[in-house]
Amino acid sequence: MLSVAWTMLAGDRAKCLGIVLSLAFTTLLITQQGAMLQSILSSTTSFVDSIGGIDMWVTDPRSAYIDDIKAMTDTQVNRVRGVPGVAWAVPLYKGSIRARLPDGSSQNSQFIGLDDATLIGGPGDMVAGTLADLRVADGILVDVDAAGGRLAYPLSGGGTRPLAPGDTLELNDHHARVMGIYRGRKNFQSQPVIYTTYERAKAFVPSERKLLSYVLVKLKPGADSAAVSRDIARLTGLKGRTTREFSEESLRWFIANTGVLMNFGLSTVIAFVIGGGIAGMTFHNFMLDNQRHFAVLRAMGAGSGTLIAMVALQAAGVTLIGYGIGIGAIALFAFAMAGSEITLTLTWSMIGASAAVVVLVGGVSGSFGLRRVLTLDPAVVFK
Amino acid sequence: MTGAAVLCRGVGKSYPSAAGRVQAVSGADLEVRAGEVMFLVGPSGCGKTTLISIIAGVLRRDTGECRILGTDLDTLAPAAASAFRRRHIGFVFQAFNLIPTLTAQENVAVPMLLNGAARSAARRAALEALEAVELGAHAAKRPSQLSGGQQQRVALARAIVHGPALVVCDEPTSALDHHTGMEVMRLLRRLAHERDSTLLVVTHDHRIYEFADRIAEMDDGRILRVGAPRPNDGSTVP
Ligand SMILES: Nc1ncnc2c1ncn2[C@@H]1O[C@H](COP(=O)(O)OP(=O)(O)OP(=O)(O)O)[C@@H](O)[C@H]1O
Ligand SMILES: [Mg+2]
Numbered sequence: 001m002l003s004v005a006w007t008m009l010a011g012d013r014a015k016c017l018g019i020v021l022s023l024a025f026t027t028l029l030i031t032q033q034g035a036m037l038q039s040i041l042s043s044t045t046s047f048v049d050s051i052g053g054i055d056m057w058v059t060d061p062r063s064a065y066i067d068d069i070k071a072m073t074d075t076q077v078n079r080v081r082g083v084p085g086v087a088w089a090v091p092l093y094k095g096s097i098r099a100r101l102p103d104g105s106s107q108n109s110q111f112i113g114l115d116d117a118t119l120i121g122g123p124g125d126m127v128a129g130t131l132a133d134l135r136v137a138d139g140i141l142v143d144v145d146a147a148g149g150r151l152a153y154p155l156s157g158g159g160t161r162p163l164a165p166g167d168t169l170e171l172n173d174h175h176a177r178v179m180g181i182y183r184g185r186k187n188f189q190s191q192p193v194i195y196t197t198y199e200r201a202k203a204f205v206p207s208e209r210k211l212l213s214y215v216l217v218k219l220k221p222g223a224d225s226a227a228v229s230r231d232i233a234r235l236t237g238l239k240g241r242t243t244r245e246f247s248e249e250s251l252r253w254f255i256a257n258t259g260v261l262m263n264f265g266l267s268t269v270i271a272f273v274i275g276g277g278i279a280g281m282t283f284h285n286f287m288l289d290n291q292r293h294f295a296v297l298r299a300m301g302a303g304s305g306t307l308i309a310m311v312a313l314q315a316a317g318v319t320l321i322g323y324g325i326g327i328g329a330i331a332l333f334a335f336a337m338a339g340s341e342i343t344l345t346l347t348w349s350m351i352g353a354s355a356a357v358v359v360l361v362g363g364v365s366g367s368f369g370l371r372r373v374l375t376l377d378p379a380v381v382f383k
Numbered sequence: 384m385t386g387a388a389v390l391c392r393g394v395g396k397s398y399p400s401a402a403g404r405v406q407a408v409s410g411a412d413l414e415v416r417a418g419e420v421m422f423l424v425g426p427s428g429c430g431k432t433t434l435i436s437i438i439a440g441v442l443r444r445d446t447g448e449c450r451i452l453g454t455d456l457d458t459l460a461p462a463a464a465s466a467f468r469r470r471h472i473g474f475v476f477q478a479f480n481l482i483p484t485l486t487a488q489e490n491v492a493v494p495m496l497l498n499g500a501a502r503s504a505a506r507r508a509a510l511e512a513l514e515a516v517e518l519g520a521h522a523a524k525r526p527s528q529l530s531g532g533q534q535q536r537v538a539l540a541r542a543i544v545h546g547p548a549l550v551v552c553d554e555p556t557s558a559l560d561h562h563t564g565m566e567v568m569r570l571l572r573r574l575a576h577e578r579d580s581t582l583l584v585v586t587h588d589h590r591i592y593e594f595a596d597r598i599a600e601m602d603d604g605r606i607l608r609v610g611a612p613r614p615n616d617g618s619t620v621p
Pocket of ligand 1: 398
C-alpha cells in the first residue's frame with residue numbers, strides 16, 4: 001500500500017512539484033540566510049579566535065569589543081608581566097595602514113604588529129615563506145587572498161600577478177618587503193591583512209604616544225583566570241579577558257549594536273513562514289483532494305496503521321526530496337561563491353537546523369493530513 | 384455458502400439534523416441469501432443508502448440486529464471490523480471512486496494489497512479481474528483515459544478481485560447510459576455468479592430489475608415487500 005500512497009501523490013505532478021519545490025525553497029532560504037549570518041558573526045571575532053596558544057587578552061578597560069581599540073602605552077606590557085599568575089605577556093598592535101602598489105594605486109589594509117622576540121599571534125598557515133622571515137629588515141606577510149586580489153602586483157604590460165616573496169610595497173611611505181604569504185580567515189571588512197613586527201609597526205604608523213592595542217597573556221599552569229583578571233584590574237587598571245570571553249563579548253556587542261541578527265532573523269522567519277506556509281497549504285490541499293480516496297480505502301478495510309503509514313510516507317517523501325533539492329542547491333551556490341567576497345559557511349549544525357525546520361513543516365502538515373484521514377467517516381463513500 | 388449472507392432484524396438509524404433527529408431507517412428487516420442477487424429499491428430518501436452502509440459495516444446502527452456472514456460487525460473492534468471488510472466485502476459506488484493517479488490495474492490491485500498480498504500477486508490478480516470485465520487491454524490506463532462504463536467495470540473488477548463473499552453496490556448504473564448500465568449489470572451478475580459472491584444492489588433503475596433474483600422494496604425506512612422481479616414490466620410481485 002505504500003507504493004499506492006506514493007503513486008497517489010507523485011501521480012499528481014503539479015501538486016507534488018508544488019510541495020517539493022516550496023520545501024526546497026524553504027530549505028534553501030533558511031540555510032542560506034543562516035549560513036550567511038553564521039559567516040558574518042564568525043568573521044567578526046575571527047581575529048580573536050584565530051590566535052592560539054594564549055589564555056588572555058588584556059585591553060584598556062573602556063574597550064568594549066575586539067575592534068574597539070583604545071591604545072595603551074608600551075609600559076603596560078611590563079606591568080601585566082608583574083601580575084601574579086601571568087607566565088608571560090607580549091604586545092600586539094592592530095591598526096590600519098595604506099599600502100601603495102608600484103603603479104601608485106593604494107589600498108587600505110589591516111596592519112598587525114607581533115612581539116619582535118616571539119612573533120606570538122602570527123598566522124599559522126604559511127603558503128610561502130615562514131613566520132620567522134618577519135625578522136628580516138622591512139619584512140611583512142600578506143594574506144593569500146589579498147596577494148592574488150587587492151594587493152596583486154601590477155604588471156607593466158597591464159594585468160596583474162599574485163604578490164610573492166621578494167616583492168615590495170610602500171606602507172605609509174615606508175619601504176616594506178614581502179617575506180611570506182599566509183592563508184588567513186576572512187575578516188569582516190575583507191581588507192588585506194598585513195603582518196609585521198611590533199617595533200616595525202611602530203616605525204611605520206604615524207608616530208603617536210600610545211600604540212599598544214592588546215597585551216596577550218599566557219597564564220601559569222593552574223592559575224585561575226578570574227583571579228588573574230581581578231589582579232590585572234587591581235594592579236594595572238586594565239581589563240583582562242580570556243580568549244573565549246573576549247570573543248563572546250565582541251559577538252554580543254556586535255549583535256546588540258548592529259541590525260545584523262534582526263535582519264537575518266527576519267528574513268529567515270519570512271522564508272520559514274512563506275516557504276513552509278506554501279508547502280503546508282499545498283500538502284493540505286492534496287489531503288483535501290484525496291480525502292474521498294482515503295475514505296474509500298477506509299471503507300474497503302484499510303486499517304488505521306495502513307492509513308497512517310501512507311500519509312507519513314507521503315509527507316516524509318516530499319520533505320526528504322524537497323530538503324535534498326534545497327540543500328543541493330545551497331551546496332552548489334556555496335561552491336560557486338567560494339573564493340568570492342560572499343562566503344557561505346555551510347556547517348553541519350546549519351544543515352541540521354534547516355533539516356529540523358523542514359521536518360517540522362513536513363511533520364505538521366503531515367499530522368494535519370493524518371488527523372483528517374483518521375477522523376474520516378467511511379460512510380461518506382456512498383454519498 | 385448456504386444460509387443468509389445478510390440477516391437484519393428491526394434495524395434503526397437516525398441522524399441529527401436542525402429540526403431534531405431524522406429517522407433514516409426504522410425497523411428494517413432484510414434477509415439476503417448466500418449467492419443470490421438482491422436488489423434494494425425505493426423512493427429517494429427512503430433510507431436505502433443508510434441501510435446498505437450499515438450492512439457494509441461503514442455505519443453503526445442505533446437499534447436492531449444485523450449479521451453479515453454470521454458476524455455482527457458492530458460488536459467488533461475497529462481494527463477487526465476493518466479486517467472483516469477488506470476480506471469479505473466488495474464495494475461498488477455510484478461515483479466509481481477510482482483513484483485518479485493510479486492505473487486501472489493499480490486500482491484493482493488495492494484490495495489485494497490491503498489483504499497483504501505481495502505486489503506481484505496483486506498485480507496478477509488485478510489483471511485477471513480486468514480481463515474478466517473485458518478490460519485487459521486497458522490495464523495501464525488511468526481512469527481519466529477511460530469512459531464512464533469502462534471506469535465502472537474497473538470498479539467491478541476491484542470489488543471482486545479478492546473474492547469477497549458479499550458485494551454491495553449503491554446505484555452502480557445511475558451515472559451510466561442505459562446500454563452501458565445494462566452491460567455493467569450483465570458483467571456484475573456473471574462475476575458474482577462465477578465467484579459465488581452474494582450481490583446486494585441499491586438502485587432506482589427499473590430497466591435493470593431483470594438482473595435481480597429478488598427485489599426488496601423499501602419506503603420510509605422500512606422494507607415493505609420482497610419478491611421476484613416480474614418479467615418485462617419492471618415492478619415487483621408481492
Ligand atoms: N449524514 C446524514 N445526516 C443527516 N441526514 C441524513 C444523512 N444521511 C442521510 N440522511 C437523511 O436520511 C434519510 C435517508 O437517506 P438515505 O441516503 O439513506 O436515502 P436513500 O434511499 O439512499 O436516498 P437516495 O435514493 O436519494 O440516495 C434522508 O432523509 C436523508 O436526508
Ligand atoms: Mg442513496
